[in-house]
Amino acid sequence: MARRVPWLAGAGAAPFLVVVVVTVAVAAVPAWGRFVVEKSSVRVLSPEHIRGHHDAAIGNFGVPDYGGTLTGVVIYPDKKATGCTEFETKFKSKSRRPVILLLDRGGCYFALKSWNAQQAGAAAVLIGDNVDEQLLTMDTPDESPETEYIDKINIPSALVNRAFGESLKKVAEKQEEEVVVKLDWRESMPHPDERVEYEFWTNSNDECGPRCDEQMDFVRSFRGHAQILERGGYTLFTPHYITWYCPEAFKLTQQCKSQCINHGRYCAPDPEQDFGEGYEGKDVVVENLRQLCVHRVANDSGRAWAWWDYVMDYKIRCSMKEKKYTKGCAEDVVKALGLPLDKVQECMGDPEADTDNAVLAKEQEDQIGRGSRGDVTILPTLVINNVQYRGKLDRTAVLKAVCAGFKEGTEPRVCLSHDIETNECLHRNGGCWRDEKTNVTACKDTYRGRLCECPAVNGVQYEGDGYIGCKAVGPGRCTLNNGGCWSETRGQQTFSACSDTALTGCRCPPGFQGDGHKCEDLDECKEKLACTCPDCHCKNTWGNYECKCKGNQLYIRGEDICIANSMSRFGWFITILVASCVVGVGISGYVFYKYRLRSYMDSEIMAIMSQYMPLDNQHNENQPLRQHDSEA
Template sequence: MRTWKLGFVICVWFLFTVESCLGRFVVENISLKVTSPENLTNGYACALANFGIPRYGGTLRGLVKYHKENHEACNSFSDGVSFKPENAGGLPVFLLADRGDCYFTQKAWNAQNAGAAAILVADNEDRLLTMDLPKDDPNITYLQNLTISSLFITHSLGSSIKTALENKDLVLVTLDWTEALPHPDQRVEYEFWTDSNDECGLKCENQLNFVKTFKGVAQILEQSGHTRFTPHYITWYCPVEYASSTKCKSQCINHGKYCAPDPEEDFSKGYTGKQVVVQNLIQACFYKVANESGKPWLWWDYVTDFSAQCRMKDKNYTRDCAGEVITSLGVDIKKIDECVGDIEKETENAVLKAEQDAQLYDAGRLDKKAVLKAICSGYKETTEPALCLSNEIETNECLINNGGCWMDKVANITACKDTFRGKVCECPIVNGVKFVGDGYTHCEALRCQVNNGGCWESSKEGRNYTACIDGHTKGCECPHGFKGDGVNSCEDIDECKEKRACQCSKCKCKNTWGSYECSCAAGLLYLKEHDACISTKDVNTRDGWGLAWVFIGLTAIGIVGYIFYKYRVRRYMDSEIRAIMAQYMPLDNEAEVPVTRSHGDI
């Protein structure tokens, strides 16, 4: 199961002070592997930025480029500079830029507008930090449209890549998000960190507005099984030596074990931090009970209704008001009271203890679109819900050069399928016709596999016939032995009546479904290839003489072979005997050789 801690936080940081902070995505490091040139081939760590759309669970291979004149990418690239692939199906381009002089987001925005698929920002030191959103300029308008992958690399790696590029080397890099999160499945899990305090000014209003606007999306995704979320609440504990102090008693429950700051930072008026902790605990228990009943999405209804009916400024921030909202939603309030327990006892509360164990403290922005993008990026391609394919949060790559996929322009059929994390080239099914192929260069119809291509099909007498033939350009056509339109019906042709078969004088014809059978009268054999009937006696006689002649021929060959063999053996033996005798005595056909002696012989 994919688990993703988004870490949305409305948090307090320290005892007796209030410092609210909005949630952000918990960023992580991913793997960067250089595959060329050879001297740089290795794996390197790089840090994900806190903006753009990470390709969680996937990889991206590209070509690195560096622009010396605009090396920090703080200026827009001129019309003559483009980092788009040179041709369809070409490698995407990763822009290498140096840190400095402008926001990280500005660098990424300029790179994206120039066609880069990712930006690698090299630090001025050998360290890995998270590139964050600008905090001092909330009026930046391009952030919601910033989608390219943005990563931070070390100074030494950036320098090595620049040197390779100066040497005219081809620098190929693969970015790997597969270890950043578990591999995607059919459901995304995310965690939502929040707080029931509604008196922290603009930031609390921002949080409440987010809950209201995201509620519908969250419930649709949850009820359809696409997501599973878990709300969390920030708490802290009071040091034991201060547990009996007035401030701790005002801000804590269970003898200082679970605390929240005073909403107004004034202990003499308004609501106390203790009341905030109690409301946080009620909301956490509401989720626990609703989740156990199989309806965790009711939490969103409770939080929005509570924020509307039980606000601090209306003096309704009470347990009684919370009880009325719980009852209106049909949740068992007794189970929630049991979960809350006795807040005056010096005992641990299981729910708040679990919250402290899982607690995250982080800062950032909270935005409906950003959260939805984060959730959608967790789905495997083609499994995401329709919400993730809206023009508001993603770009349909199939609209540009058909995504580099196969397309039949005449029939207006394409293999390009839009997904949240990009396009996939997958042969389609169109009007019941299934296409197969690689999706890039070709797809061909296999319509007969889907509803038999809409053609006639029937089985009878142990035979099955269909009017659909894959690759057939004429649509539906009755098979041999049938006639009809091929769509609604195909009728058997009676070949016997139409004199299409068994035409010899002694032949008998029998019609069958889709075919026919020919036979002859008793004592006759039908030869299909000749469409003729012949006597079985003639066949037997002919076959008998044929076997006899074969036997005679084989016997004759055997006798001749034996005689020839004996002749060769006799000749061989004679030659051997004559050779042996020649060594010991003159033969009749050889002259005697006179013997002479030298004068030195005795």
């Protein structure tokens, strides 16, 4: 079963799960906890006979380079191979590559080995196991004056199995050739899509020693980044709080009554570890519940990031040290942030009720590991994309891990700042294609490195391999550096080999010759392509030609011929006479047309009227009959 290793790195130390419990009576942690070991890949590049890929368990201290890689030379020290005491010299490789120090397990804390290696110039540490077993996670010891170095460790470390460690030692000890390995953390953090989902398992108690101080320092330093990511929709953050239940046989004891709510269902340790003094564990559970509900209510109102403000303000205004860790103080903070207090109270329910609390019941359920995530057993614990974060709870280190969780190329701007990643496009354009004239580049900076992909600029798409070349395609391509085609202007004239009607390619315009990327004026006169008639005189111009005819003749370009341009006075007279006749005939025809049209319309009108209006003689013949009818 994969498990967390205890703080002492000596052989034979029994593994255990660290649980925040004060008394045995108030403990309800599963007997068979499941702890998942997060691994990175170690690839041996040389020498040839030991090349290959190997797993390495990421240490839970230092700064694992999530999303990155490190290539270096393995050095195994002649003396002090356990790394439990300071090294007298700095380690350097012959090739000036970074040093990855290989150390033996045993004798002292894992973290101390890494600290001494960092002091000696190592860029990373590999610790070879001294027993044949499954890989396990190297954890940090309890903070004390003797372990102040823990927060100063800034290099990554990993545990490798015994067989792999021994093979590295044998080659490194011979010193015949350098052992070059590549540590790869790019796939250590899942990055399935454009949003990162992460959880922070924490505690509202501010009097639990170095662990509580570490949590609040992290909240204070990371709050700005967290809120930027949340406001932009880049992340989905959820806070969590560990509780446990009191066994049935102990529900009536003073321990359970002081440390639990809802009749022993949800418990937390007494802050002072003294049931008769100060605050009680149930006070912590109630505030944990309130902070969960603050997040739920804030999230429902579209202000999920307000949780960070509440936790920070509560720490400042409602400290246990100042005896202000109270319900009244908490509600004042809720009101100050503009959150609806009634909804927060409704979410919390009744801590005195002998029934399950829906919010806390869900927390206990989420505490159990599922899928790729192990059980949450210690505080603080950070889970990113359902993988437990390894390393110290540091602002920059955590931000690197969160940024590694984005799908490549979708990282927000905060992930591409120079203090957490190197922009590879700044050095020789990352080896990608670039148009020197327009500075359009195929190099795209991502958190995991650069991508060479032909870009889309101002709605115009470039196509190509991204390395050797990219070409603009589609409508509008001629507006960007003339589509990569030839273009030249002389005076008021501009000619281009890029055509808006062609979606791809370059073609020299009429009057020029070339491949479209370079066009030269075509001498139509020299090539006998125009102005070839006997009476023509050809003169070449830039992109065109001029043709003149002898005497007073006119040049017809379409026919490439010259025609006479002179007329005698008689010819002009005849021309005018003919034109006058044509005009006269036209006018006469128009007058005749109008006359015929008018006659036709009159006859039609008369025909219509005769059907509805009798003529006068018909009217007179019928009149006596109508009179006779009336006399009768």
